[in-house]
Amino acid sequence: MNAMAKGSALSRFESAKQRFFSQVLIAMKMPTVVRSIEEELAAGHVAVVQLTSTAEAILERRLAGLSPDERANLAIDVSPLDTLIDYLKTAFPTRQMRAFRSSDGALRSEPMHDGDGNAVLCQEAVEARDNLVESLCSMPPVPAALDFLIAHFGTDAVAEVTGRSRRVVIDGQGRQKLERRSASSNIAETDAFMSGRKPILVFSEAGGTGRSYHADLDCPTANKRRIHFLLEPGWRADIAIQGLGRTHRTYQWKPPVFRPVTTTCKGERRFISTIARRLDTLGALARGQRQTGGQNLFDPADNLESSYAREALTQWYHLLHAGKLASIGLEKFQIITGLKLVDENGTLLDKLPPIQRWLNRILALRIATQDAIFEEYMGLIQARVDAAREAGTLDLGVEAIRAERIVELSQQVLREDPVSGAETRLLRLELHLKPRVTGWARLDKIWGGSADGRSLRNSRSGRVALCVPSWSITDDDGRPVKMMELVRPTGSNRIQLAGLAHTHWEEIDRKSFQSFWEAEVTEALDKVDIETISVATGLLLPVWNKLPQDDVRVWRIDDAAGTSILGRIVMPGAIEKLQSAFGLTSSIMLTPGELIEAARHGDGALIPGLHGARLVSAMVNDSRRIEIRDFRPQDREWLKARGAFSEVIAYKTRLFLPAGKADEILSTIIAEPPQ
Structure with missing residues (x-):
């Protein structure tokens, strides 16, 4: 009945159990x-x-x-069985305890002694221990x-x-x-x-x-x-x-x-997650590059002690309390793990067990139950990692862009450190990129033997993709969501299985699929894409809070000539704010494509030569449009003559660009702006 003694005994038990389970997995x-x-x-x-x-x-x-x-x-x-046997011999509770009330009225317990001061043993506990030791010693050695x-x-x-x-x-x-x-x-x-x-x-x-x-x-x-x-x-x-x-x-x-080397037992994620977390830390400290530590052996979802994992565990607790999990019920989980999750009224505790304790207790469960719990839990983590990756907020350390050629178009000094003189610069770069291509031979080697692969062709774009099963995610109600991966000649993406039927992908025969695939590979090999980007580089840590927070990834950009640039890519819509944060005037002229990109995925961007007019994305009559705002009244007819069209909405004249010709119209406006 002594909390500290009970906690100490439980800690020793969990430690022995974890060491034993690790050796069993090996x-x-x-x-x-x-x-x-x-x-x-x-x-x-x-x-x-x-x-x-x-x-x-x-x-x-x-x-x-x-x-x-x-x-x-x-x-x-x-x-490793010896570890358990030694634990039982030295730590199995066999002392007879005596209950008493302390001075504060609380009920406590202490070991009993006989009249000569010798320890009194509970014979029932001694017999239970000896039987358990005998049972373990009769098992084949691990x-x-x-x-x-x-x-x-x-x-x-x-x-x-x-x-x-x-x-x-x-x-x-x-x-x-x-x-x-x-x-x-x-x-x-x-x-x-x-x-x-x-x-x-x-x-x-x-x-x-x-x-x-x-x-x-x-x-x-x-x-x-x-x-x-x-x-x-x-x-x-x-x-x-x-x-x-x-x-x-x-x-x-x-x-x-x-x-x-790993087993199919999902409980081994506990050990992998520990090394993954520490590999991440090691890479970040040693080289400032996350992959240096992990050697690309681990995915962010493997780290079960990340912020994504902790958030997923909190949601898992709530789903368990609501009875929405198929793997196990609340009462049974508390009994077999010894974790207390609810108070005497059945309300979920404010302070729930931390992830390390939860993971360790999972190791004591039967493999089938353990796998079922991890399947749901990993689905919750994967859903968060996928969302963060799509949003560009997944911290992967340093990602790499390999260009055939890098052309520096301009640079602007954002800040100079008063002590070291180190500079923070905004570079405007033109990248000549060749797509990474997966040839038919490699595709066939990886997926040729898979019976689950489906050969698809998009009826709208004419492109092909191999559809293969991917890891599932878990939605907010605890339901598993099956995912598929579309493997293409120049990349891949994940899609929900339920949503695949509502797309333009159609199944075709393997011979036609191979022909279309090889044609796309040939087309991609002859293609060089030219992309213009803006990169904040140099001394970044002191100004990290001033950089855009919508994409926190750090990129290493290099080319065949040995040029290497390390920095944060600044999206077109954020350039104006970035320069304003450093008290600088805008010196970078965005291309028409970048202006449209900034309008669609940001707060818009200034249109060069239009005296403060901005290009923004607006919802009008349930449809998304590209709008020119804050234009001068005298420029209205001039803009309409270049292809813009107007509508009077709520007693206000608004100008829009046709979706199919927005790039062309913007090019004309930028080339010859009004006086």
Whole structure:
């Protein structure tokens, strides 16, 4: 009945459970990892396995409890089950408690003692603990990853670079023996791998510092590609990235292939999310570029501790309380997780369990229930990530634009730092872009074997797309929304399955689809798009709050000539406000296309030469129009002569541009403005 003692006991339980569950997941991967390693060795490659746990602590505890005779005839299985058994032996509550009222009248409890001061044990609890230990000890051992690899491939094939000082190996007679590893063992094992005597290397955190396992041009195995299995990333992003860097360094003949290993158990998202979050932080701090940390291994939806994830969890709690989730009910969830979500009146608590606690408790659930909960929860996160990506507010660190050529049209200094003299500049750039094209051979390699793919052609545009299933999202009422991805020769986009029937996409036969696809690829390869953009670059952090907040992405723009520009793209409709925020007059003349873009997706833009007139988007009679506002009365007839048309609405004459000719009319107005 003591809250602090109960919390401490619960914390220890959750810690032991999480360590055990992590090791079980790793053990589940081992058969697949072994098969993959065998395939890579047969292909002439070498394998590198990165892990964190070596089970050395479990081995030492097991050895400490052996008699001399048992040491002479070893027969032990080092298993993560030992973690649970040790926990039960040391932390299972067996003390008999006595209830009493404290001075403040609250009911509390304390351990009981007999007349001699000895602890009184609850025999029922002792029996329950002993039965549970006996049950666990009768189960087959869960193999530890490192020992599993060594037992399968043998010490002649596996080079171990870890911090273990002892290990159990199998001798020539098939008996276990204890082998000591000296301080120089890691040096010898590294040399055995790099020289080619051992085709497999397994290293832990202790082996990921100060050593290189890459295809060094001076080593005998330089021509063998390293296949790097990220089996267990651990809890520290810097250590995980340091481990990845052991096989990918300068002066190498071939770069490695990184293969993160995961199970289909959605609970493993807990461990992936931790490393993803810390990889994000590491990349942001180390290089100012998010992909540097994550190596593009993780999607924003994988980070279950982001603001999107926290918002989604709050909504998940409310949907659970409202009974709108199909995965589980409120009462059952509280019972099997031990989380309190409602008060005595059944009202949802103001302070709900944080996401870390919620995630840890999910790990105790059955796999089917766990998967169902994660399916709904990940759908809520994905809906937020998709919305943020479409709005341009998804913080992805630094995104890249690769241009064939960059032409600087103009630049304007927005601010000069009074201390360092560093400048914040607004650049006007002309980008010559070649679209990224997916050829038919690659499309067929990726999706050719998929029975779910549908070959579509748009009856209006004539373009083709391969429609394949994509991850679902969850709507505000907790219902799953099936999504599809339209894969095109020059890109892709996601669409709701229900909305696909209301579009102009029609299914065609595969032969015609291939013909249309290859024609679009040929057309795209010969095409160079010219795009004009404005970029705020230079010293951005001190003026970040003055930059437009509708798109917070940072872009790296480079070309074949080696030009590289890092900055924020400023949309046409925001240029005027940006310059005004810095007390500058407008010096950038937008193109007709940019003026229309600014009108449709912003607050409008000044029309050059029209003495303060603005181009805006307006809703008139339930239709969207491009309108010229704040024009001078004497310019009305002149504008109508150039193609604008007028309407009197609510006793006010308004001017509009025809939708199909707006670009052409604006070009004429800008070229020869009225006096």
